[in-house]
Amino acid sequence: MSRAEAAAPPAPVRALWTFGLLRSELAVTFRRWRTLALLAVLTGVPVLIGIAVKIETSDGSGIGGGGGEGAAGPAFIAQITNNGLFLVFTSLAATLPFFLPMSVGVIAGDAIAGEANAGTLRYLLVAPAGRTRLLLTKYATTMAFCLVATLAVAVSALVTGAILFPLGDLVTISGTWISFGDGLWRAFLIALVVAASLLGIAALGLFVSTLTGSGIAAMATTVGLLITVQILDQIPQLHAIQPYFFSHQWLSFADLMREPVYWTDLVKNLEIQVLYAAVFGSAAWARFTAKDIMA
Template identity: 50%
Template sequence: MSPISGLASSRLFLSELSVLFRRWRTWAMLVALAAVPVLIALAVRFSPNRPPSGRGPAFLDQITHNGFFAGVVGLVVSTPLFLPLTVGVVSGDTIAGEANLGTLRYLLVAPAGRVRLLVVKYLAAVVFCLAAALAVVVGGTVAGAALFPLGQATLLSGDTIGPGEAFGRLLLMSLYVAVSLLGLSAIGLFASTMTSVPVGAMAATVVLAVVSQVLDALDQLDWLHPWLFSDHWLGLADLLREPISWTSFGENALLQLGYLALFGALAYGRFTTKDILS
């Protein structure tokens, strides 16, 4: 890639990020995600009874002991539904949104090009995945610190860590969640190349996320589970061990890269041969 081409790609990427994060819809989704752990923390704080052990979301009964777990519970609750919903909206809008607005053919004028536009759109969706996971962490951290004590956190292995390291583990968990959504983002990108109606691409992406999790919950299909992009979504709990168990992280990243390769290739094949009329 020549310096001029690289500069054009960088400018296109920064422009795409600027457009994405100037939308009220984007910030509304991030605020809603941040509100999830806040509402959980408020419910626990003002409930007359302590959360029963073994009931409700994982780690819910730990929030009263350490506010750090408000962010953990927020990620556990948001990962199956709320995060895929927002990522489906963003990734499903990547190409179809431009086609719907009639701006797609203008974006394809050199030096943009179809392949470069696909890559830039996907990378912007990846940035949103990370921002969405961080929104949950920030909301949980603020609410946990305001409503509960922040001290030594007890890990699943029984070891204790200080507040600083606990927050570092929480950031690492947000990275795990962002990686978990890479495959779904690629699916959304492909769906977005198939239509000029963004709502259709968004809905298809979210429905596939739900279907994958339903199939993952059926013991009769245990042979299929390792191939489902949602199979390792809740493996983030392995980051709460001492030493950290990286097995789930590695397997999850490899699985998501496989989905990225497959649906990235499908999106490329579809988009590079598609007649752009708007």
């Protein structure tokens, strides 16, 4: 080794994570018309529910169907006319089975496949991004969309509920009364739990996105898997494996409206989401790092 080589500073080690790449990816994702359209549709759902409830109860009658303690959606919707805050819970219960996960599936499915289809994936990897860092950034962006989409539904529902219905102290599923401030705090926690409930479908969509070079095919496959799992989760004969479906405990967020809070199903839901994120995230990494980028 020469004296010049010995005096030269060591080559900088490329960081696995930088916020510059994340900021860029977030900006690109949330500026797309597709993303804005998805958010617009999601924020429109609480408005439609609120208007429908207002029209149905305009003659002083209640909401039909009522529902029991175990039915999160009907149990919440019957209380909207008494307290507009319940529109938040009802809207999340209405959008979680399909609209929210479908939107996440579209974003996740297009994450890698969309770049490959547009011919930009190769240039992203030639730039100092690296496959692992790019994949982590894509997943972090998808998780950010999960949070933004969920909060968009919650905020839209809160505003609509405040305009159309009274606000104040509210009764929990357990029959006890809590203050409006406590209810607002629980609504925020429920939104966070709903966002976390989408981490499994986000990881699955990202894995599918690494398998194809077509963004449309990846999005359609992810949404198709979502629908398939939802159907299988309703077949009684499959009760033995249903607890392992990523959607099985989605509506457990209703347990945050009990007094005291019932944590068992909430923890199970978060555990299964972490499991799906770990399994399909690892599969996506293994596939993407070995993938031959031709375009």
